[in-house]
Amino acid sequence: MNRLYFIPVILISFLISSCGKGDDEEYLELTGNLEAVTVTVSNKTAGTIIKLMADEGFKAEKGDTLAIIDTEALLLQLQQARANREAIQAQFLLLKNGARKEDIAQAESIYKQTEAAYKTSLTDLQRIEALLQSGSVTQKQFDDIQLVTETRRLQMASALENLNKLRSIARPEELMQAKARLDQAVAAEEIIAKSYRDCFILSPVSGYISKSFFEEGELVQPGTALFKVTNLDNIELIVYPEQTHIGKIQINDRADIMIDSFPDKTFKGKIVYISPEAEFTPKNIQTKEERSKLVFAVKIAVENNQNQLKSGLPADARIYLK
Missing domain, CATH: 2.40.30.170 (Efflux pump adaptor protein, beta barrel domain)
Known part of the structure; x- marks a missing residue:
């Protein structure tokens, strides 16, 4: 002062x-x-x-x-605040700009792979179920195939959900919330940055x-x-x-x-x-x-x-x- x-x-x-x-x-x-x-x-x-x-x-x-x-303690706080601001800024830009075409293409590929794996397991499950009734396979063999099929169904559902998120456009409310979080992070970083600068006493x-x-x-x-x-x-x-x-x-x-x-x-x-x-x-x-x-x-x-x-x-x- x-x-x-x-x-x-x-x-x-x-x-x-x-x-x-x-x-x-x-x-x-x-x-x-x-x-x-x-x-x-x-x-x-x-x-x-x-x-x-x-x-x-x-x-x-x-x-x-x-x-x-x-300045040691303030420098560490400043580095932490800057990293936090950069992470929130990246989230905001991703939400604002949407996913890249490459990200969507990769998600589509993953979904198709999980879908194909699930359909294969479902076919195998139906075949094993018929063999179980005839006594050609054991109950454990049937249970193992059933577990694999359920796991692949969940993987397919997760891949589909991720694909839909990448394809969807953020709602205005979501963008406003993300922008508010970014503004808060920028302000927090600036407060610490100012305190850090104030450690250097300058002649006015x-x-x-x-x-x-x-x-x-x-x-x-x-x-x-x-x-x-x-x-x-x-x-x-x-x-x-x-x-x-x-x-x-x-x-x-x-x-x-x-x-x-x-x-x-x-x-x-x-x-x-x-x-x-x-x-x-x-x-x-x-x-x-x-x-x-x-x-x-x-x-x-x-x-x-x-x-x-x-x-x-x-x-x-x-x-x-x-």
């Missing part, structure tokens, strides 16, 4: 803001803190971690395997492993947080302009971002979110007077192609107003 949220790292804009005008372009200066999107990677199935494939600081791409949970986003909570050999329950992945490609600066300035800021307004760690470099950004509701200044502000001011949260998406910017860094923003 992957939960997407922002790390709450000092979400302050110090409300040190100013307006200016340079090169005939008006701007607003604000200070805030950078935030990166962080995803908590959790497992969906219980089991023992048999392989850790990433540690803190590892750069993961979306879809990379971070860990593997013991590209980013750095900022936290790893378990080691190999440890037992985990469903829903346990295993990793935190921080995506530095999508980093934002949160600022809080006062209500007197909010009307001047619009979505897609461009901004220049300055970081103390990179004094000779300016990062590009643009406004991607303006809160629709005013709020009081965050509690981290020192004075009561400043905390009583109404402000609006504004998010600036900052270009960070080289992943130089880190979550939590303070930054200055110069928002250019249209």
Whole structure:
């Protein structure tokens, strides 16, 4: 289970803001803190971690395997479910498509052979019965021929029944029942297959492993947080302009971002979110007077192609107003 949220790292804009005008372009200066999107990677199935494939600081791409949970029991269940589904599928197709011509021809041949054998035995029985009355054969000889004749009659009846089944067309009700059994088998296989796939813990986003909570050999329950992945490609600066300035800021307004760690470099950004509701200044502000001011949260998406910017860094923003 992957939960997407922002790390709450000092979400302050110090409300040190100013307006200016340079090169005939008006701007607003604000200070805030950078935030990166962080995803908590959790497992969906219980089991023992048999392989850790990433540690803190590892750069993961979306879809990379971070860990593997013991799969042996689920693999056996999956093989069993697949074999069961294949058998039911074969039965359904046989019922749906009917028997092959070769099967019917073979069944006809078997029926004719058993029919001929029965007629021969019946003729022999009638002859032996006449000889029994004249005393030429014993009662045991008659009983033996009678038993053979009955056996061959049953074999002929069974062959005829099988031939009729192969010739008959399945009723709609029988097809519906067979299809329902197949659907049930397919669903059962998919449930186990999904549990098996869930044993491979994949990174839902590209980013750095900022936290790893378990080691190999440890037992985990469903829903346990295993990793935190921080995506530095999508980093934002949160600022809080006062209500007197909010009307001047619009979505897609461009901004220049300055970081103390990179004094000779300016990062590009643009406004991607303006809160629709005013709020009081965050509690981290020192004075009561400043905390009583109404402000609006504004998010600036900052270009960070080289992943130089880190979550939590303070930054200055110069928002250019249209």
